[in-house]
Amino acid sequence: MRTRKTTTMKWMAAAAAAMLLATGCSQNDNSNAPAASPSAGSAGSPSASGSPSASGGASQTGAELPPVDLTWYYGTSQQQPGQQDVEDAVNQYLKEHTDLNVTLHLKPVDFGSYDQKMNVAISSGEPMDIVWTTASWLLKYNENVKKGAFLALDDLLPKYAPQTFTEMMPERFWENVKADTDGKIYAIPSYQVAATAFGYVFQKRFVDKYNFDITTVKKPEDLEPFLETLKKNEPGVIPFAFQPGNNGPTDSDLKNASGITYEASDPYQSLVREETPQYKAYLDLMHDWYKKGYIYSDLATVKDFNQLTAQGNIAVMTDVTFKPGGEASYPPKNGGNEVVRQRITEPTFTGVTTSMNAISITSKNPERALMLLERVNTDKELYGLLSYGIEGKHYTLTSDGLYQPVDGSTYAPSIDWVFGNQFNGLVRPGQPADVFEQTKKLNEEAEIPVLNDFHFDDSSLKTEVAAVSAVRAEYAIPLETGTVDPAVQLPKFLSALKKAGIDKITEEQNKQLAAWATKNGKQ
């Protein structure tokens, strides 16, 4: 056996050597990547940078930029058969109307696989230039900043994307883009709706029939008489249902901003939402409604809420964003029924980070990538090409200048908010003509939460954050849909949260909050 054992050892040693070799190689490779960072880039000499879009494509006086290829990875709703046509048209446009000297390679990845594909590619150090990222949805911004995926743009923005930086949106909104870990800016937001309110959506036919005054609804409890009427008189109609998770706020005094739950009266004290009396009261109300049959009985296990709404027999739903002109989006997914809406919270600034474009740390031409993004955010024609395709071929404009995709259009991804400033886009039929003005007004007038500029850095608490996520995934939905009795399940939920380490998170939040408040002279 000796011989065999030593042979085995030999094999292992050989394998280990091979691994070391490989590691060595990849180490070199990885350390090379950051070296190709902005300072080393030759392309963007200040003289040539200027602001190419400011003069609307007029030729520059400075030296000509060397040609570069840029890749842009972003999420899309569906792969478009006409993708190549659009890419060609975009490059044609860039060549003829700009001095960027950029060949753009568009890399749309469907939303369903975006996270998986991009996480692996980015963490493997794949060379790429522009990367689409979001705050809380796909390819999470702060998680990726934490892991060093993106390039800090603070110094580059004023130089290479000046208009985007100063004119696209109110300057204070940039606070929101700053990363949790170090307060630097790592992405350019696609400016769009930045304030949300919470409210209810009512099917107009029932509101009219029972003559219900929706303006009387100021808090969830006020829905009760209407739900009762519906339950009594409309068999086959679901009085109340919502996408599980989209409950809305449990109480108007309980705020949530920058990942912190707090009482409006004391913003510097982080609370565990599940431990508040407001949460308990809300769950009791939901459970009461559930028992009375107001809430759809299977709601807790509904995954595809649109399939449920498609039947058009849900009388009241929730709307967690309350976008201006949002009524128009309901009939197509709601069995054709018209709706009216009533909000119960004031619009609050919730941030511009829903959809952003960052520059990868592996980009060899970050300056040019920024110049391109500047152009996309300021040049309506280029933005239109990316968002809607070629006019006449992929879409037409109605007589009022509204966007109308042609029948069987080969390019209609409906993702204008991915590429850049949506206010440079087209209004769709059904939306109020002044929807952009309304939205801008909403954004600028919305209340900015006290904690808006606070950023919680949880990188030292990964274990607890992971365990708490798993606990919430198990307990929250049955309780928040009213399906289970909070008297029984809430204590279990709380005890599981404690075991998962929620107190450690709260403690750290309070520590950072106190430090932040002191530093900013808030307390």
Added chain:
Amino acid sequence: MKENGMFDKTAPSRTDVRTEKRTFGRRRGRFKRNAGLFGLSLPGVLYLLVFAYVPMFGIVIAFKNYRYDKGILGSEWIGLKNFEFLFASDNAWRITRNTVLYNLSFIVIGTAVGLALAILMSRLGRHWVKVHQTVLFLPYFVSWVVAGYIALAFLDNSAGFLNRALESVGLPGRNWYFEKAPWPYVLVVAHEWKSIGFGTLIYFAGIMGINQDYYEAARIDGATGFQMARKITIPLLMPLVTIMLILSVGNMFRGDFGLHYFVPNDSSFAIPTTDIIDTYVFRALRELGDFGMSSAAGFYQSTVGFVLVLLANYAVRKFNEDNALF
């Protein structure tokens, strides 16, 4: 076992190997003797070196706070910190228990049903074998996401076939997705539904390799089909069964994410009885998306599997050396 006896005669005696001195010349002689077979194995060996062993250095990610800008080696070493979330709450016991129990039942039921069906199938005419094998394999092509839709069609509270059937015979329907008790049965059925064609095919191929003479002789002695299965088929399939078992043992701490996530429709109520290590890792890391922590979970699963396989292989070796895996 005739076949094994045959091997024993031709196998090099163990003393030959043991007395081989570790001298260069002897070793070269040994290599020469084995050069032909080594050559045959070389493409596979090289393939695994490149595609499996070289990337294996990535296991270190499990012990690091992996940052993309610092690279795999440059990232900070944090010891076992990435493993903590697996044991952070009282979920640790639950997910371990569920993972192991599901695997045990899949192994036992899968082997028994696979063997039984393969034996029965070998008694059918060729034409029918083709038809049934094809049908049994159809579910293999249905992804778990789709299987989840199908499960919903059967088990949905209001519209599901099962509840409608129960109601039509006067029994009350149940909201299956709001309970935890039925799911172990549903998952076992779903797992068998999808994998039984696979198991049957493997064992059927094993039966195809059995010498017909054995059956002829048994038939002359007046043996029944059942006796032949028990005395000939099953013993001769044992080496294959053993391999399949050892391979399954290696995956004892690993589960099929799709089965445990999509088939119960990610229902919160089913989590206590369906949550396994793989689904827990997914739910815990959905927010963080941390590769260090997911690598840690994988490494933990591999290590336990590895220990179990070594034990199983050792036990099999004691019992019958030829059936051992290595």
Added chain:
Amino acid sequence: MNSNPTETRVVNLIFILLSLLMLAPFALVVIISLTGEADLIQNGYRFVPDRLVFTAYEYIFKVPSIIVRSYGVTAAVTVIGTVSGLLVTAMIAYAISRPDYGYRRVTSFYVFFTMLFSGGLIPYYILMTQYLHLKDTIWAMILPGMLSAWNVMVLKGFLAKIPMEIIESAKMDGAGEWRIFFTVVIPLSTPALATMGLLIAFWHWNDWLNALLFIDSQKLVPLQLLLVRMLSSMEVITQNLDKFGIGGLDVSKFPTMSVRMAMVVLAAGPMMVVFPFFQRYFVQGLTVGSLKG
């Protein structure tokens, strides 16, 4: 194997019942793919819809080039992957199945170890893209599935049944190991090789992860990735509609449930044609019996 007719009939009956049970869920998929969307919304899933419509298939074939090309990619990957994979798998499995092979145990362990431990996706991705430069090539889908430890171990189990006497006698005739492998071992093991070939082919046919990771070009998208995109995107989109900018997204334009099910049928269908091809080689008792004479 001849047995008495009643027994055969009973066994056949068992299998017919079992097959019907296995078939029922799949039949449901086919039927949903042929049910109109309005019918589905109103009545849910049913085995007997009001009427059968082909709109889902018409929708998929509206731009036929996409699906036809995907069939081509999947077929090419499956054929090349299966032939090359089977060859390499059989060669190494045969070597370690030979009891007289000196490196038998160490090689078995070497192979088996890879079934348990892997470096995870990141080093694999780095290897594939930065060292082998396989990104956006068809090889990124063919090479990864060529050899799996599981397949080698199972095939080793089958090949171990070949009697050493046959190999010894071939050696006496002066044949080298390679010649023995190709002229004696392969013909003797057709049922086992056909089984393994089938498993490798199915693996390639079903694989989408490698395509998801490595393929950007729309021209190289295999069938299963088309399906996965359709399935996973719907879920992600419907749960995040509130994030879709000012105008939102009109979900009513998206692939309906019947379209998704039609994709499932289109993706699984061709394999049912491939099955009989392999089944030709499932011949009873060929291995040993034919050599005794």
